[in-house]
Amino acid sequence: MQVSHHNLLFVLLFAGGIILPTAILSVLSFRNIQNEMFLSQKNFVENLSSFQDDIDNAIQKEQSKIYQETKAASLFLYEQPQRLLDFGHAAEFKSVDGIEAIFLFNNGNLIYPDISSKNFFKSSNFSNSVPSLLDKRLFQEESRGLKDSVTKKIYLEQRNRSLHPASFFFESKEEQIQNILGLIRFYYHEKRYDDALKLLGILEANPHQQGYLHADLTYSVNLLHFEILVKQRKHQEAQDYCLAVLAHFLEKQNIDDISLSRYFFESAFTQILSFETLSQEKREAFWNLRENFNRQLGYIDILYNNKDLFQEILDDEASSKEGILYKSTDNTTLFKMSYPYLSGDQVVIAVIDRDAYRSRILGKLETVIQSYKNIPYSITGKKDNLIMGEIPENTPIIDQHIISEALEWEFTLYEKDMQDIHKETRHRMFLMYGLMLFALITVIFGSFFMFRFITQERKLLSMKANFLSSVSHELKTPLTSIKMFAEMMARGRLQRAEKVQEYSTLIGKEATRLENLIGAILNYTRMEHGTGAFKWERLDFSICAKKVFDAVEDIGVEKGLTFYTHFEPNVFVMGDYTALYSLVQNLIDNAIKYTEAPGDIKVDVKDDGDWVVFSVSDTGIGIPLSEQKNIFNDFYRVGDEMTRSTKGSGLGLATVKRVAETHKATISLVSKPGKGSTFTVKFKKAE
Numbered sequence: 001m002q003v004s005h006h007n008l009l010f011v012l013l014f015a016g017g018i019i020l021p022t023a024i025l026s027v028l029s030f031r032n033i034q035n036e037m038f039l040s041q042k043n044f045v046e047n048l049s050s051f052q053d054d055i056d057n058a059i060q061k062e063q064s065k066i067y068q069e070t071k072a073a074s075l076f077l078y079e080q081p082q083r084l085l086d087f088g089h090a091a092e093f094k095s096v097d098g099i100e101a102i103f104l105f106n107n108g109n110l111i112y113p114d115i116s117s118k119n120f121f122k123s124s125n126f127s128n129s130v131p132s133l134l135d136k137r138l139f140q141e142e143s144r145g146l147k148d149s150v151t152k153k154i155y156l157e158q159r160n161r162s163l164h165p166a167s168f169f170f171e172s173k174e175e176q177i178q179n180i181l182g183l184i185r186f187y188y189h190e191k192r193y194d195d196a197l198k199l200l201g202i203l204e205a206n207p208h209q210q211g212y213l214h215a216d217l218t219y220s221v222n223l224l225h226f227e228i229l230v231k232q233r234k235h236q237e238a239q240d241y242c243l244a245v246l247a248h249f250l251e252k253q254n255i256d257d258i259s260l261s262r263y264f265f266e267s268a269f270t271q272i273l274s275f276e277t278l279s280q281e282k283r284e285a286f287w288n289l290r291e292n293f294n295r296q297l298g299y300i301d302i303l304y305n306n307k308d309l310f311q312e313i314l315d316d317e318a319s320s321k322e323g324i325l326y327k328s329t330d331n332t333t334l335f336k337m338s339y340p341y342l343s344g345d346q347v348v349i350a351v352i353d354r355d356a357y358r359s360r361i362l363g364k365l366e367t368v369i370q371s372y373k374n375i376p377y378s379i380t381g382k383k384d385n386l387i388m389g390e391i392p393e394n395t396p397i398i399d400q401h402i403i404s405e406a407l408e409w410e411f412t413l414y415e416k417d418m419q420d421i422h423k424e425t426r427h428r429m430f431l432m433y434g435l436m437l438f439a440l441i442t443v444i445f446g447s448f449f450m451f452r453f454i455t456q457e458r459k460l461l462s463m464k465a466n467f468l469s470s471v472s473h474e475l476k477t478p479l480t481s482i483k484m485f486a487e488m489m490a491r492g493r494l495q496r497a498e499k500v501q502e503y504s505t506l507i508g509k510e511a512t513r514l515e516n517l518i519g520a521i522l523n524y525t526r527m528e529h530g531t532g533a534f535k536w537e538r539l540d541f542s543i544c545a546k547k548v549f550d551a552v553e554d555i556g557v558e559k560g561l562t563f564y565t566h567f568e569p570n571v572f573v574m575g576d577y578t579a580l581y582s583l584v585q586n587l588i589d590n591a592i593k594y595t596e597a598p599g600d601i602k603v604d605v606k607d608d609g610d611w612v613v614f615s616v617s618d619t620g621i622g623i624p625l626s627e628q629k630n631i632f633n634d635f636y637r638v639g640d641e642m643t644r645s646t647k648g649s650g651l652g653l654a655t656v657k658r659v660a661e662t663h664k665a666t667i668s669l670v671s672k673p674g675k676g677s678t679f680t681v682k683f684k685k686a687e
């Protein structure tokens with residue numbers, strides 16, 4: 001009863017701990033897997049909208065960052081000196097990544113860059129032409145008094161006399177200038193710097209003449225003047241001269257000579273910065289001056305080249321809610337920042353550096369896109385050039401909108417073929433089903449093998465228990481007889497000498513039986529411990545078998561059985577005598593035990609080529625087919641009536657099997673219940 005309680009507990013634990021959870025988990029998992037298709041479709045739709053949101057957010061975030069930076073930089077511009085010449089003490093300039101130039105307006109007036117081209121916005125019909133053509137009339141009036149033309153020869157004569165060049169007569173304005181310039185060049189080559197400077201001074205001071213100097217000529221004259229001063233090592237004068245030209249440049253009303261003036265100022269500043277005599281303070285001032293001048297000049301350049309666009313955006317009253325308005329041409333994109341982004345009448349116009357802006361935005365987009373996969377989208381530029389993603393063919397569009405006004409990028413989301421999603425999901429489902437099945441099979445097989453193992457263990461335990469009880473019973477029976485006969489003899493109640501002899505013989509027989517039994521147990525344990533205890537020798541199997549037969553024949557004959565024997569002489573095998581003896585004995589013993597009289601037993605040893613074949617046949621009870629495999633197991637006894645009434649340990653055939661195995665012999669059994677059995681053992685013949 002105790003055992004079955006344990007059994008019940010075990011089964012309950014096993015079912016509750018393994019089978020039930022596995023079954024529930026399996027059912028749940030199967031149901032989940034079935035939902036997979038629906039879930040992945042839903043996921044995709046959710047992913048689409050969050051992808052779109054993330055893209056929009058990333059761009060908006062970066063854009064408003066740029067706006068904030070631009071605003072900060074524009075506030076910083078107020079801090080900059082208003083006069084360019086004060087730039088020697090200018091604070092550091094703050095630039096914004098993605099923005100090429102920032103213009104500051106207040107009340108419609110340009111505050112930064114502070115070059116007097118502000119007027120440019122006041123009159124819309126700004127003239128590109130050289131304004132001093134107005135002076136033409138004046139010049140003609142003056143030249144009316146002039147006489148014959150002056151040749152190069154006259155110049156040469158007059159330069160020796162250091163005549164004032166203003167007194168020259170000129171045939172035409174072009175000639176007049178060319179002649180003076182020729183003379184200046186001559187003086188310069190002759191290193192007559194003072195003379196050259198004088199002429200230059202006249203040329204620069206005379207408003208009429210200067211009016212005829214084209215912009216390039218003006219700056220050539222300026223540069224020559226500056227260089228002569230440098231050649232004369234008049235560094236202070238050179239600096240002053242450069243600043244004077246700068247001041248003059250700033251006072252001018254037109255800005256059509258930016259590139260030329262740039263050339264002059266760049267070379268003048270560079271030379272000044274290389275003066276050894278320049279103090280550290282001045283060097284810094286000139287450096288700042290150069291940087292700011294170049295920047296402002298660059299800005300003015302942009303302004304000048306896009307004046308229509310600037311005018312348009314300034315005049316445009318329509319402003320978006322955030323106070324940001326975009327305008328662009330093929331080459332330039334700019335945005336106006338105004339109220340409520342900025343306070344009052346402040347207006348900032350920022351020109352976008354397209355490449356820098358683009359890489360700023362791209363960097364942010366890439367991080368977003370990395371976290372989404374398998375979503376068909378595209379980002380295209382103004383001319384439909386692909387910037388990110390790809391454009392699938394013949395695919396309906398879900399959504400399309402501009403994501404960056406600055407870059408004019410369009411974002412497009414395409415419909416995804418549901419077949420693709422299904423295919424991906426099917427793969428996943430297949431894998432999950434596979435895993436589930438694998439887990440189930442493992443649990444089922446595991447349980448099966450565990451039960452089998454446990455059953456076998458239990459069987460073995462009960463067999464051992466049977467063995468112990470049958471062994472003790474077997475041991476007790478002969479001992480009881482021996483004890484009884486010995487007691488009878490000891491009491492001296494036996495009168496006749498034959499009785500004494502009879503009892504002694506019986507005691508002897510019982511002792512032999514006891515001995516045999518103990519022998520069987522010892523044999524079995526000997527086999528169980530392996531071949532270590534074996535004494536291997538070449539021996540004649542027939543002699544061994546005959547010896548066994550002689551020892552047991554009487555028992556069979558007494559039982560009423562008939563023996564047929566054949567022992568082929570000189571059949572040698574390699575083996576352990578005791579082990580082989582017990583093999584033969586067990587097989588013949590069994591034949592006798594399980595055959596009722598009248599019956600036949602055949603013991604045969606024969607030579608079969610390379611083999612020695614030993615067989616024992618009987619006409620006994622036989623063994624059912626289902627039991628034939630089991631009977632060789634340790635302690636196993638067939639559970640029929642006949643076996644139960646026959647004494648035995650269940651160790652005989654186990655011993656036979658072990659001996660055969662250790663001798664590399666094979667055992668075969670042919671048996672039919674009610675007809676009899678034949679055990680055959682085939683040994684390899686010894687050399």
Ligand code: ADP
Pocket residue numbers: 586590591593594618620621622623631636637638639643647648649650651652653654677
């Ligand atoms: P036991 O001591 O019970 O004879 P064995 O290992 O020798 O143990 O035999 C195992 C079982 O095989 C026996 O209990 C018996 O049922 C069966 N068996 C063995 N030999 C024979 C045979 N010659 N005829 C019928 N049954 C046999």
